[in-house]
Amino acid sequence: MDGSNSVEKRNNVKATHYRSKLFEPFDHLEKLGYRLRLLDNESVAVVHVPGFAVDAFDVYGNCHAWGIVKMIGRAVDFAHCFALDSSSERFFLDYAILFDELFTFMASSSIEFDKSLYNPLVSKWPLNINVHLGYVGTSSINFVSNIVEPSSGEILVRNVNQLVAIDKETRKPTPLPSWWKKKHGDKAVRKEPLIVQKLSKPDDAHTYTFRVSWSEIDLYNHVNWTSYVLYSINALHHGIKEGVLRGINKEVVKNGVQRMQMAYFGECVEGDQLTVYFWEVEDQPRTVYFDMERDGRTVFQNTLTYHKKE
Incomplete structure (x- = not known):
């Protein structure tokens, strides 16, 4: 070597x-x-x-x-x-x-x-x-x-x-x-763990429901951690199509994702039905929050922010 x-x-x-x-x-x-x-x-x-x-x-x-x-x-x-x-x-x-x-x-x-x-x-x-x-x-x-x-x-x-x-x-x-x-x-180059605070889902959150496909499964036969990113963005675009999002539209999406903060609380397998709850906060521009549930229990959360147009 x-x-x-x-x-x-x-x-x-x-x-x-x-x-x-x-x-x-x-x-x-x-x-x-x-x-x-x-x-x-x-x-x-x-x-x-x-x-x-x-x-x-x-x-x-x-x-x-x-x-x-x-x-x-x-x-x-x-x-x-x-x-x-x-x-x-x-x-x-x-x-x-x-x-x-x-x-x-x-x-x-x-x-x-x-x-x-x-x-x-x-x-x-x-x-x-x-x-x-x-x-x-x-x-x-x-x-x-x-x-x-x-x-x-x-x-x-x-x-x-x-x-x-x-x-x-x-x-x-x-x-x-x-x-x-x-x-x-x-x-180690960091001195602290990555801690993502749990989100509080509002009562008026929008919803998007789907079933887990085989293509999203990993070597452990569970949903791969990367697949939840796809779920988030699919739910977001569903919200854009339905016109329920105020601060996110196709023009904002064109700027590209700026950051994501994700937390994992459970596992899912092929065939599970997931409900994605998503919402915005008034003073958080270009940002959407997500809470994904299986059988009424949270398995994943994500805070996604898009870049500002230059």
Whole structure:
């Protein structure tokens, strides 16, 4: 491995236990041109991705917010599960080993979309996604991921995801092992967890109802955390079509999403019926709030704000 710890492509090599178990679902990413290199004493993962696909853009020529989130999710999976060499069980931050016996549950997510993301003159092919360890708590961690335009170094998207370690048998939060915290805890770039306050749904919130489809399910056979972004925006456009939103219309949407603050409270599976409640607040321009319920219980909330027209 060279000074920048570049990971070279390996062919016809027997996979390790962890690679075969965890990386196999993402093996196609390597074939599509995803590459991984580590920097700063292996504390930063840089995932090189080819860029956005043709269907990643909406009718206004802007990148779909859910497509961006999916790209981040896949890049983080790639960084965590790609073995660093062919003969050992080394992974970025030992993540694959850490969670071989654990599940993770997405607790909250914050995403900021820079205005330049929607500039057609800014190249979207290829891109780098830099992944850092953010915060380490007792049973939770977060990761900071930035989408970067390689030639300029400009950050197009900033993301923080808060994860909770879950025991596979009890399905309850469990402490992170002390060996891992001792080995990697000092690599964290944040000093606090990402806490998204729970929203209070008003009585006059608008509604949008649908059923979960198979295409929105992840490896755990639950709705993928990125799918809730799609649900939010579908509900928002339903509100625009019905004319029930005052501060959001097609002209505002053309400016692109500026930020999202999301919180996850439960899980959903294929066939579940979800009701999305959405509303505006008078002194919060270009912003819509969402509360998604299954069987009367909140499973997800989102605060979504669009950019102001320049």
